[in-house]
Amino acid sequence: MELPLNPPVEPMLAKSVARIPTGEQMTYEPKWDGFRCIVFRDGDEVELASRGGKMMTRYFPEVVEQARRQLPERCAVDGELVVIRRDGPDGQPRLDFELLAQRIHPAASRVRLLAESTPADFVAFDLLAIDDEVLLDRPYPQRRARLEAALAGVRPPVHVTPVTTDVDTARRWFDIFEGAGLDGLIAKPADLPYEPGKRLMFKVKHARTADVVVAGFRWHKSGPVVGSLLLGLYDQSGTLHHVGVCASFTMARRAELLEELGPYRDVGDEHPWAHGDHERGQRIPGGVSRWTGGKNLEWEPLRPELVLEVGYDAMEGDRFRHTAQFVRWRPDRDPRSCGYDQLERPVRFDVDQVLRGDPVPTTEPT
Structure with a gap:
């Protein structure tokens, strides 16, 4: 060339x-x-x-x-x-x-x-x-x-x-x-x-925010501190789905998070992601896959009792498109109230119209 x-x-x-x-x-x-x-x-x-x-x-x-x-x-x-x-x-x-x-x-x-x-x-x-x-x-x-x-x-x-x-x-x-x-x-x-x-x-x-359930975490690659929090939302049937992670923390904050999560690590066999409900299409965290280049995605379960407000930009299907941002703990929220119904869904629009450069409609598309 x-x-x-x-x-x-x-x-x-x-x-x-x-x-x-x-x-x-x-x-x-x-x-x-x-x-x-x-x-x-x-x-x-x-x-x-x-x-x-x-x-x-x-x-x-x-x-x-x-x-x-x-x-x-x-x-x-x-x-x-x-x-x-x-x-x-x-x-x-x-x-x-x-x-x-x-x-x-x-x-x-x-x-x-x-x-x-x-x-x-x-x-x-x-x-x-x-x-x-x-x-x-x-x-x-x-x-x-x-x-x-x-x-x-x-x-x-x-x-x-x-x-x-x-x-x-x-x-x-x-x-x-x-x-x-x-x-x-x-x-x-x-x-x-x-x-x-x-x-x-x-x-x-x-930029948007949502209240999510923290139902697990992954260890940081550098040692025994939190690497990322695993986030969940309930659907209308009451099934908790894994929707993404929150992962941008300082090393000091990662150590603090491990202490904060300590009381919720005694889970037993009743965790909602223990087995996965395939009939309901439940999303659960995964392990190693070819899409992650061999990166270990094993995770530690937490009792789904903590609610966290996170910032996110968009959804990809039924999960967060990118890593969510930690905003604040929400001890005032009931975890069962953290459902998909709180999310802002964009109005449907045809990507072919964008690519063609069609005139922008003056009213909302349906």
Whole structure:
């Protein structure tokens, strides 16, 4: 591969902000919930590069083929790999990060099977190089114009992300696109060059809180202190489901937590996750799996009597999409009151409409 810009190249990153930033000619685009990917193409040679210099080329043969068919002959395009689920319970196409994560598999036969059953789309949002020209020093509006010209003829499963400079439209996107599985907004200042590895863009994500039951914990890898708290929510039938973890603590706080959890470690055989109710589709914590790279996920049960308020950004099905944040203990709450019904569910929205850049509706979709 002999491009003017060759891998590895670290993608430019975004720093989190609490509110949608404003500024003259600020550009906004949806924040896609997938794998960040810079596609390098030099004729028939294609590489899919992730953050940290990791190559994902072997896992997405269908994306490689689409890059050969639809991207310029010699280019480096920054974007996102996503998987769209079209057979969900509500019939609404939406992004599915779990299906995307399953695409990373060591077996070649499994990779081929998943490429056919859950193919990935590529959403382009920046052009870093084309032919013999490197565009990193160009301001973002110029790179965007070059991207639109270079990819004017692409068709699904290759897309160019929609953008807007209207902050009211951006706010509307933030409110409704979550229902299509998107993650928030990205904001780019008008004069922004592309600086690999630096956090010069802005990202705004949804922030919420929920009261959850603490029903177990995992040990920290460094020694006998708490590594993470295992969180649960009750469904309408009274079944407690594992919905995620809370794990960001100082070492001193991890030791304190072990003392605080001590009175609840005498569990016996009555723990709601002792065996798992498969007929009700109960989610319980797991052990070692191929998805965790051999990481030991064995856990210690706790009597499900502690209630914790946590911060979270989004749900992935019936669990927290990312690690939850510790807010405060809630001794005033009855654990049985910690159900799914307290969660804010985004209004359903069709991800295909987002990818097509359809006009934003002025009323809530149903």
